[in-house]
Amino acid sequence: MLHQLYRSYTNSFSGLRKEVWLLALITLINRAGTMVIPFLSLYLTKSRGFSLEEVGWILTFFGLGSVTGSWLGGKLTDEIGHYKTMAASLILSSFLFVLLQFPQSFWGICTGIFLVMTMADMFRPAVFVAISAYSKPENRTRSVTLIRLAINLGFSAGPAIGGLIIIGIGYSGLFWVDGITCLIAGILLLKLLHPKRSLENAKEINLKPQSVLKDKPYLLFITAMILFGFIFLQYFSTVPLFYAEVHHLSEFEIGVLLGFNGFIIFLFEMPLIKYLEVKGKSATTYVILGIALAGLSFLAMNLSNWLGTLVIGMFLLTIGEMIAFPFSNSFALQRADKGKQGSYMALYSIAFSISHIFGHNSGMQLIGKLGYSFTWNVMIGLALFSCLLLVWLKFKLKHEAAA
Template sequence: MFQKIFRSYINSFSDLRREVWLLAFITFINRAGTMVIPFLSLYLTKSRGFSLEEVGWILTFFGLGSVAGSWVGGKLVDSIGHYKTMTASLLLSAVLFVLLQFPVSFWSICAGIFLVMLVADAFRPAVFVAISAYSKPENRTRSVTLIRLAINLGFSAGPAVGGLIIANSGYSGLFWVDGITCFLAGLLLLKLLHPKKAKENVKEVNLNPQAVLNDKPYLLFIGAMILFGFIFIQYFSTMPLYYSEVHLLPESDIGLLLGINGFLIFLLEMPLIKYMETKNSSALQNVILGTFLVAISFLVLNLTGWIGALLVGMLFMTIGEMIAFPFSNTFALKRAERGKQGSYMALYSIAFSISHIFGHNSGMQLIGEFGFNLTWYIMVFLGVVACALILWLIRILKKEAVSYSSTPIL
């Protein structure tokens, strides 16, 4: 029985091209190296002495830089290609992460954070387009999932190592390690991946590409993703407060609950995606399912005061995340074939950057004004609205009678 399960798990990773694995490895090194990000608030308060209000504004510049970086990255992909964009982003990020330790004034740090995120997040639309270039069409969703696994593992390993570096070398060591790992990721990209390796998947050039801002169905999809991102990120900002203030959990138990999310993604996401690919559901139908499960995870918390509901809610959220993200990415990549891929995938990245800019602060404000219970009901409502938007999108696409592939993705 165990051998059968293990074999099934290993088989879920089969048929992925070597270049996709290399891209995942480079992404892992890059994300594991961005250790400054999880400790940014602590660094700004403890090392630089800023107030919480000032830190809030600095983090706003973090989000604005992310939006700008995604937009610039999309433009660069369309003009110079994903390979050069990824390489430039990694190598320039290496320099900027090292330099970020030196600004001391409020506005210089705001400018530094904005510049770092502008350059670093130019990598995001480029890596999405690279997935499309290096992966086989039938394996695109699992290729996206592998990159997500690399990102999750990187973000899991980074803070653990970062804490040790701070304990031994202080925050300065953190900036140096961030810079070095970004530089190594850039060198690996230059050494191991080359544009010629994507030539098997080069598609016929679209001589009349549609401007992404004129693609109204895609904009509707982006609106739904902003709402999905808005409710999803509550688990990493307001939800820990709920665990602590309502259920009186210590930090160790809160960390364990959040850790279950990453562990389950690592263990189950790839087999789950391979299984769902065998079903007769379209990509957008799967996105609806994933969004609905995330919304339900908030409802569960309000239905009972039983502490076990926290685990049930986390399970619903994690399964929803594992379904919604890969299939939404797949739809975006496929839709991007109508126009310039960089611009399309930049807008997809920007959707989640916008969620970060407004989601954390809005969640805090809602809790302060109305309390946790009503806030969770609002999240459920926003999730239902996101599902309704995608259902509307499906109807619009059916009326367009657009055939994206032999496998339905509507």
């Protein structure tokens, strides 16, 4: 029985090209280092003494930088290619992460956050296009899942290590580790991954690419992703504060709970995706399921003050995330074949960047004025609305296929 489970698990990784594995390794090193992000709200309140409202506005600049970086990354990917864009993003952001610890004023930190996220999020549309370039169409969803596996394994180790770094040498250590790991990832990209090994030349060239802004079903999909991002990103800003202020967890305990998310994804996401792919349901169906589970995670936290609800909530979010992100990525990549891939994947990345702009700030403002319970109910409502938009998208796609 155990042997069969092991074979099933290892078979879920079969058929992926070496370049996809190398891309996953680079992403793992990069994401393991970005441990300052989950602790950013705690750093700004505890170490810098900013109010929740001020932190909300600082995180808005986080989102603005993310939008700018995603847009710029998409443009550069279409102009100079995914390889050079990823390298520039990793190397430049490594220096900016180190410098981010030095600004003291509100506007200095806002500017620093904006510049860091602009450089760092140039990587996002480029890596999505790289997945498409280095993988066969039938392996795209699993290739995306492998990259997500690397991201979440990095996030699994990162917060736990980050909590220990804070205890040992303070918050400044996080910025140094972030910068060094980004630099290492950039060097490995230049040394190990070569653009000539991509499958782009073997693909059919789209001589009349469609403008992404004219693809109405895709814009509907992006709107749903903005709402999903809005609720998902609470787990990296307001939820850690909920853990600390309401349940009195330490930084290390918060890091372990966030790390639980990445650990579950590391163990089960790839087999789960392969299992779901065999079922033959549409990508949008699975995205709806994933977002619904994410909404239920907030319901769990509202049910009682029992600490176990935090674990249940994180588990529901994790399963929802495991389903929603790979299939939404896959849908976006498939749709990107209609036009310039960089622009399509930039818009997909920008969806979550917009969530950063409004999600963190609105969450902080809602909590400050109306409390955590009301805020979690708002997230549940947004999850339901996002699911309804995707149901509408399914009808539009059926009509498009029949035309």
